Amino acid sequence: METSDSGILKTKQHFEILDGLRGVAALAVVTFHFMEIVFSDYSKNFIGHGFLAVDFFFCLSGFVIAYAYDDRVEKIGILEFFKSRLIRLHPLVIFGSVLGLLAFLFDPFGGHLELYSTGKIILIFVLSVLLIPFPVVADRAFNQFSFNAPAWSLFWEYVANVFYALVLCRVRKSFLIVLTIISAGFIFYVTHRSGNLMGGWGKGNFWDGCARVSYSFLAGMLVYRFNLIIKNKLGFIGLSVLLVLAFLMPFSNKWNWLSEPLVVILYFPLLVALGAGAALTPGLKKGCVLSGKLSYPLYMTHYAVMWMFGNYLASHKPGTGQLTLIIITGLIVLPAFAYLVMVLYDQPVRNYLNRKRQKG
Secondary structure (H helix, E strand, O other): OOOOOHHHHOOOOOOHHHHHHHHHHHHHHHHHHHHHHHOOOHHHOOOOOHHHHHHHHHHHHHHHHHHHHOOOHHHHOHHHHHHHHHHHHHHHHHHHHHHHHHHHHHOOOOOOHHHOOHHHHHHHHHHHHOOOOOOOOHHHOOEOOOOOOOHHHHHHHHHHHHHHHHOHHHOOHHHHHHHHHHHHHHHHHHHHHHOOOOOOOEHHHHHHHHHHHHHHHHHHHHHHHOOOOOOEOOHHHHHHHHHHHHHHOOOOOOOHHHHHHHHHHHHHHHHHHHHHHEOOOHHHHHHHHHHHHHHHHHHHHOHHHHHHHHHHHHHHOOOHHHHHHHHHHHHHHHHHHHHHHHHHHHHHHHHHHHHHHHHO
């Protein structure tokens, strides 16, 4: 997910358009999660490929991590790299787990709290905070993280970061190409077997997440390592349209095995290359920066509402007009809530931890 580190990047060029695109992708994920609850048939979902935003996040992560750390890991050391990543990512892992626990305990619209002992609930929560997959809650579709479903991608983000620090930051370009080609084969294997690239989140598709992060993270690194930055005048608006088109691509059980790998393998790395080389209108700079900052808090805090929305839909069966109003309201309130979380919790906690780290 969001991987830029302001303390590391402040001496380097900042790619504000990529920040902006990260925010667009995060909003697409939230929209997709609302719509997949309404339409279990993804072919009826106008944003049926919104889940591919995660693959775009992974590709961005590979690019940004390589850009920020390729020439610094040796200087700062692996331990400091891990500290940077933990401080950047983990406060919201904890916050999202707390929100998920509260939604589980106090959902006014349903759920099956009586099926789970206090000890089991505590165990699920602790493992969620520690980012250890534990798919045991049946009425939550055996998600890897029952209290905050999107955390599955953060698990693989951590795995990619560890592998980067221990191996990838040192490998030659030729070896990186080989790994990327192998990972592309892994992507095609997953889509051939499952029919789509939607996996990674649940009990039966854990390793699909490995395929998704492996290719996209490596592809993002390749864009940086080979300087595949394409100068262009598409701007933030033009690139946002191109990104959203991938999510609006029709969901076809017949062709997903081909269309989804092509988007992930070719289209998203191209968008990262274009985003890094696009000229940004000065008036949009602040908006892009804010969009990037909001993307990770939004991604990690929205799903508690999704569980309650799903239970409300099942118990109250609202009409189309009411559903539309709820979803539009949610798409306004959830980013606003994410902003408050960022300002009142995430940034202060990270600033405190960074100060303690510097004193240490």
